[in-house]
Amino acid sequence: MRNAFAKSIIELAEKDERVVLLTGDLGFMVLEPFARQFPKRFYNVGAAEQNMVGVATGLAEAGFIPFVYSIANFASLRPYEFIRNGPLLHRLPVRIVGIGDGFDYGPAGPTHHGLEDVGVMRLLPGMTVIAPASPSQTRTALQETYALAGPVYYRLGKASGKPLPEIGFHPETIETLRPGRDALILTLGGIAQEALAAAEKLEAKGVFLEVAAVAQVAPAPESAIFEMARRFPVVATLEAHYVCGGIGSLVAEIIAEHGIKTRLVRFGVREFSSGRTGSTTWLRKRHGLDGESVAETILQVLGGRR
Amino acid sequence: MNGTSDVGDLFARCVRQIILEQSRRANVGHIGSALSIADLIAVLYDRILKIRSASDPDRDRFILSKGHAALALYAALHLKGLLDKRTLDTYCGDDSLLGVHPEHALPGVDFCSGSLGQGFSFAVGTALAARIQGSKRRVFVLLSDAECNEGVVWEAVQFAAQHRLSNLCALIDLNGQQAIGYTKDILDLSPMAEKWRAFRWEAFEADGHDQAAIFRLLSGMNFAEGTPRVVVARTVFGKGVSFMENQIPWHYLPMNKEQYARACAEIGTAEGT
Numbered sequence: 001m002r003n004a005f006a007k008s009i010i011e012l013a014e015k016d017e018r019v020v021l022l023t024g025d026l027g028f029m030v031l032e033p034f035a036r037q038f039p040k041r042f043y044n045v046g047a048a049e050q051n052m053v054g055v056a057t058g059l060a061e062a063g064f065i066p067f068v069y070s071i072a073n074f075a076s077l078r079p080y081e082f083i084r085n086g087p088l089l090h091r092l093p094v095r096i097v098g099i100g101d102g103f104d105y106g107p108a109g110p111t112h113h114g115l116e117d118v119g120v121m122r123l124l125p126g127m128t129v130i131a132p133a134s135p136s137q138t139r140t141a142l143q144e145t146y147a148l149a150g151p152v153y154y155r156l157g158k159a160s161g162k163p164l165p166e167i168g169f170h171p172e173t174i175e176t177l178r179p180g181r182d183a184l185i186l187t188l189g190g191i192a193q194e195a196l197a198a199a200e201k202l203e204a205k206g207v208f209l210e211v212a213a214v215a216q217v218a219p220a221p222e223s224a225i226f227e228m229a230r231r232f233p234v235v236a237t238l239e240a241h242y243v244c245g246g247i248g249s250l251v252a253e254i255i256a257e258h259g260i261k262t263r264l265v266r267f268g269v270r271e272f273s274s275g276r277t278g279s280t281t282w283l284r285k286r287h288g289l290d291g292e293s294v295a296e297t298i299l300q301v302l303g304g305r306r
Numbered sequence: 307m308n309g310t311s312d313v314g315d316l317f318a319r320c321v322r323q324i325i326l327e328q329s330r331r332a333n334v335g336h337i338g339s340a341l342s343i344a345d346l347i348a349v350l351y352d353r354i355l356k357i358r359s360a361s362d363p364d365r366d367r368f369i370l371s372k373g374h375a376a377l378a379l380y381a382a383l384h385l386k387g388l389l390d391k392r393t394l395d396t397y398c399g400d401d402s403l404l405g406v407h408p409e410h411a412l413p414g415v416d417f418c419s420g421s422l423g424q425g426f427s428f429a430v431g432t433a434l435a436a437r438i439q440g441s442k443r444r445v446f447v448l449l450s451d452a453e454c455n456e457g458v459v460w461e462a463v464q465f466a467a468q469h470r471l472s473n474l475c476a477l478i479d480l481n482g483q484q485a486i487g488y489t490k491d492i493l494d495l496s497p498m499a500e501k502w503r504a505f506r507w508e509a510f511e512a513d514g515h516d517q518a519a520i521f522r523l524l525s526g527m528n529f530a531e532g533t534p535r536v537v538v539a540r541t542v543f544g545k546g547v548s549f550m551e552n553q554i555p556w557h558y559l560p561m562n563k564e565q566y567a568r569a570c571a572e573i574g575t576a577e578g579t
Binding site: 020040041043045046048050051053054055056057058059060061062063064081082085086089090 | 363410418423426436461462468
């Protein structure tokens, strides 16, 4: 998704002179082609994320569409108040690109994990929040949304893994990755891979799990989630994010507000870092977000209902 | 301080008068911080800034990064015909465009400020935008000395110097005070000009109440080339009202009736005019 972004932003800059890219000294082996092609529209602002958003706000006010680029937590948490008082308060088209979906920076440790970004961005009325599940969806989402009037937060994964089916992007819909009938799992970002792995394991036991990716978290595709969730007795959510604030919270809100009679199971991170780190795969497993753990829990919940 | 000779020219005196009138009417504070910048604001709005209309994209920009002194800005906008009296009189009322801190919904204000350090960073982006667009518009930004406690100020200082944003001029209201104490006792940044020079800005020092000196400095700058510039303006907090000058409580306090009458007399205007 990171590489899809690097390619897409060149396409956007080619057709739209307003596109400017700012990085907080990150993007080695990713952003160089853009910098070479558009030297006057590329600024490495240094390790200074607050000023990066401040400068982007000034640029956007003058008519530019600035993208600011960093690792998810440095792009969202470090300059959070600047995002609120800058592009959000002034309704300006600053695009915040947060790289690293959850545990993507695995062994780099908890300072580099992005587990709150979607929640804190979703809190802000007027902020569009997008977390694509695949490179193809990243490209379409950028094309569809880069020219919106207000700010956008893009959460882009960097981990590679089993490729997902080709999916598009539409702000008001959710993309089905695999049809099913016994339970539904709604996923956020690159961890959709684990949901697909869970579905495969469950199918071997005769249980059919539908897998769908929610790419735009805010404004939420509320009726699409409602229509889908009401068809299943069990709805799960899966995200590499704290269980509070992300799509688990979003889906809980929709289910409760619409009075849907379904059981909700939220897969997400429930505890702060233990001080031990490891690969993305290890961290997902440790927090019960891997395909096997997800399949096991869903089986238990379904079993309990029968 | 006494008499009217020390409270600036007519424009500056009118700025001070409006600050007193409106803060009294609304019963709010930040009077000392606004009085501190009255002369700087007067030079900028009356003699430096080229603003044909609030919507002209090539107009010079002014960003009051020390947003808590907004009343001085509102006064200048009013005196330049950019803000009518009826709107000015809504200051701090319900459903008003004029709060304690400036908001961009008010014509003539480009950015919300009030969270210290942010306006300066926005100003740096504004100067960069003018550079990329090839516009000759200039960007002036006014910070408080205590605002320079904020880390982002130094992030923005580095960026502006690195990109030689010569179309940017910062002014620092060096009144030596912050919200609940004197800067020398809290985070002493003296010598201020040296700090900026160390970051490759061209720094000037001046008496922030000597309007002629401030005008000479600003009108003599070549905004087309060189490094960004900063004017470290030595000011007196509460300037013009003797019982407020250098007094910490006047960062927040509103005036009572007697204090208001005395303050008006000192700046040489009739009370309530």
